Amino acid sequence: MNNSSALVAFMVGWAVIGAIFTPIIFKRKGYTNMVGAFIGGALMGVLGGALILLPVWIFTRRKKATPFLSPAVPAAVPRAVPTNSTCPRCQQLNRVGAKFCSRCGNLI
Numbered sequence: 401m402n403n404s405s406a407l408v409a410f411m412v413g414w415a416v417i418g419a420i421f422t423p424i425i426f427k428r429k430g431y432t433n434m435v436g437a438f439i440g441g442a443l444m445g446v447l448g449g450a451l452i453l454l455p456v457w458i459f460t461r462r463k464k465a466t467p468f469l470s471p472a473v474p475a476a477v478p479r480a481v482p483t484n485s486t487c488p489r490c491q492q493l494n495r496v497g498a499k500f501c502s503r504c505g506n507l508i
């Protein structure tokens with residue numbers, strides 16, 4: 401689920417909550433306009449959800465290192481780079497990338 405669909409689901413969820421609870425509250429108060437309560441409740445639910453969401457949006461910092469569209473790409477994981485390689489002939493440790501052994505001159 402990406403960010404925009406999560407936001408839509410959040411808003412729809414609040415609209416449903418508002419649409420369900422507002423008519424109940426209206427009924428207890430003695431109002432009879434249930435359709436109005438349903439629509440108004442849905443709108444109030446979305447607004448309420450947005451009001452709750454707003455501080456979350458403000459206080460949630462966007463990640464800096466991770467590219468926004470490719471969260472699967474790991475951020476600069478330090479790899480264990482071997483610092484030397486062993487000569488197959490004399491077992492001398494040579495630097496990685498060396499073509500010839502520093503001790504015996506063997507081709508690595």
Ligand SMILES: [Zn+2]
Nearest residue numbers: 487490501504
């Ligand atoms: Zn060697």
